[in-house]
Amino acid sequence: MNDHILVVDDEKEIADLIELYLMNEGFTIHKCYDGKSALKVIEEQRLDLAILDVMLPDTDGFSICRTIREKFNYPIIMLTAKIEDVDKIRGLTIGADDYITKPFNPLEVIARVKAQLRRYKNYNDISQEEERDVYEIGGLVIDNERHECTLYGKPVSLTPIEFKILWTLCENDGKVVSSEQLFETVWGEEYLDCNNTVMVHIRRLREKLGERPRNPKYIKTVWGVGYKIEK
Template identity: 35%
Template sequence: MKSILLIDDDTELGELLQEYLALEGFELTPVHNGESGLEQALKGHYDLILLDVMLPKINGFEVLRRIRAESQVPVIMLTARGESVDRVLGLEHGADDYIAKPYHHHELVARIRALFRRIDMTGDSTTTAAEGAIQVGTLVLTPSDRGVCLDGENLVLTGAEFGVLQCMMEHAGELVSKDTLSMSALGRSLMAYDRSIDMHVSNLRKKLGRREDGNDWIKTVRSRGYLLVKS
């Protein structure tokens, strides 16, 4: 049974989700403020964290920032509908995905299953690729241990960032559509006005820096997708 931590100050919602997700095969632990949620996230062993933005004591962005300083556990941000700034900030701070409130329980379960499906698919592929790394120039990705090394130094990536990079490295020199990247990184199709892949690519660019020739590792093909430079 997958273990999920919910950090949300809505106690009634927490109780309802705890019962509903149990029927779907998930074990949910609700926590109702940012301070307790952060403590629980860092000391517990959870497969996923559902994190609200508006929290008492410590807001969701700060909770996420502190979690990411110590852990790469998958995080789905819960944001107010229409607050696109919150979604962008959540992704910039290292969230894997987001879902707008209010949401239907079926939608939340679908998003959770999509993320776990992506993680499980990555795990399955690592068994066949355990002996071989993917290398593009000085950038090396090893699926077996989900490691990424650039110029001999290890990079720390979130699960979504790793999924995006792996997909692009497997198709180095080729255009990869945003929808393909979304399926690889998030386990779901891209939605209208969804900037999640754009933000994950932006975060990757910051972590990868420039190539030896001074150019970016990743090129944008406007309205179509992205391309990892092969040489």
Template identity: 40%
Template sequence: MQDKILLIEDDPSISEMVTNFLSKEGFCVIHSSDGKEAMDLFEQQTFDLVILDLMLPKQSGIDCLKEIRNQSLVPVLIISAKDSDVDKAIGLGFGADDYLTKPFSMIELLARVKASIRRATEYSGHKEKSQRQMLHIHKLTIDIDNFHISKKGITIKLTNKEWEILKLFIQHPTKVFTKEQIYRLVWKEEYYGDENVINVHMSRLREKIEDDPANPQYIETLWGIGYRLGELNSK
């Protein structure tokens, strides 16, 4: 079965180039040139990946991303001509999984697309395991095999990468991870010093699991070194 991609891009030349290239690579690409139409398509169909431009007519890319995240954990790859740390923080802060700056190569796009879909497939595939490994960490209850986490009985929705970051610490409770190590292990790509990606994902994860994100207890920061599972959780 073909993986289905929703491409939301208003530039005709880019959308045609991306659609033709990914179609030749075996993907089914559904294209929309404005945010409102794209959200209608998203409501009507199931997609394995969304490629999203930030600058769109009728409904902005950020508003589309918010709407997608309110109902789905489908991986979202942002493509945009905007290249400031602020724009990356906004995009990734609202739950995007990856970010590509225009202009980009088709080879790089293909690698990001395959990596995002592969991670999402592995994420959902684990849910089918019959054996469940339950962990109770202070107020958190974590079902490792079924990718489910709750706090005091209330389900917490994590994106794929937020879950992978948390799982990394849970599986190595005494290890300190640098940002470079986290990026390579979770993103499975070379790290080029873009700390903002790690910072934004860590901030969002803490907002969801910590009682006080400004004073994190589950994932501690060792300034100048990296992060580790808090002592509260390793007992």
């Protein structure tokens, strides 16, 4: 079955260009030029990934991103004409998995889409798991086989990236994992000193786990070193 991708951009030329390149790769595209149409597609179609422009005539990509994250965990890539870090951080904080700054090379979009889909499928593929791996830490239960996370019995909705970060910390069981190690393990890319992606995702994870910023129960910060979770 072909992967279904939502493309939302009010600039028709850009939306059409992305559609053309992705269709040539065999993807099924649902194209929208405004937020209202996009929300309708989100509710009615089975989607595997969304590409959202930040600026839209009737809303913004951040609002659509939040709506998706209320129900779905598939990857979200933000398109932005801005280069300010605050916009990138905001997108990552509310649940986006990646961002692309305009103007862009269409081949970069294809590469990012394929990378996100590959990670998403790998994280959700339980058919190849030989045994069930579960970590339980003070009311927090992380089930790698079922790709589920609960907090005192209540489901916690995590994106594939957030789940992988949490699982990586659990696997290291009390050992400190540096931001560099986390990034290269989860994203599979080389870490750069100026990269604050891990920090943003850790912050988002803590919010979902109801952590107190100054005294987190689960994800501990070891200043100058990295993060850890202790059973």
